[in-house]
Amino acid sequence: MDLFRQIDWFAWLGTIALIIFFREGSVWIMGHFGHPELGNLVGLISLLIVLLIWRKFKKVPPRLVDTNNKIMKESGFAFLPICAGSLMMLVHMGSEIPLFVAVLVVSTLIPLWVYAKMAKHWL
Incomplete structure (x- = not known):
């Protein structure tokens, strides 16, 4: 309670x-x-x-920042079904896997890295 x-x-x-x-x-x-x-x-x-x-x-407001940080930490579990679907898609892609991985790197890792840099600088 x-x-x-x-x-x-x-x-x-x-x-x-x-x-x-x-x-x-x-x-x-x-x-x-x-x-x-x-x-x-x-x-x-x-x-x-x-x-x-x-x-x-x-x-x-610090309350908004704290709540956002908690939501970001806990929302990682929401991506598990997406990861499973991506793995199933990878099995059927064959020769297109390098292009798919490149798109994943550009569209996911780079924005997350930029977000982390911005959060470290401003928060």
């Missing part, structure tokens, strides 16, 4: 609501342009821009 009292529920709900609002709003806006598949990317970039502008004038 003590664990539930230590959790900052308002910060958790606010952070999750902020993420959902930006994602769903971006999917809706990009749907009007005929490309709803770009909604996740546009939502991520727009949330980043809003937080950068916010940070320019005010400090980002």
Whole structure:
């Protein structure tokens, strides 16, 4: 019971609501342009821009930063089904595996590295 009292529920709900609002709003806006598949990317970039502008004038609340850090640590388990699907796809790719691995490196490792550098510098 003590664990539930230590959790900052308002910060958790606010952070999750902020993420959902930006994602769903971006999917809706990009749907009007005929490309709803770009909604996740546009939502991520727009949330980043809003937080950068916010940070320019005010400090980002520590509650938001702490909650975001906890979400990022715990969300690694969400990628397990994706990894299993990627492994199954690799088995059937044959000669296209080097291109697939190159795309994975460019689209996954490099953005994660940039995010880590930004987090280390700004947080």
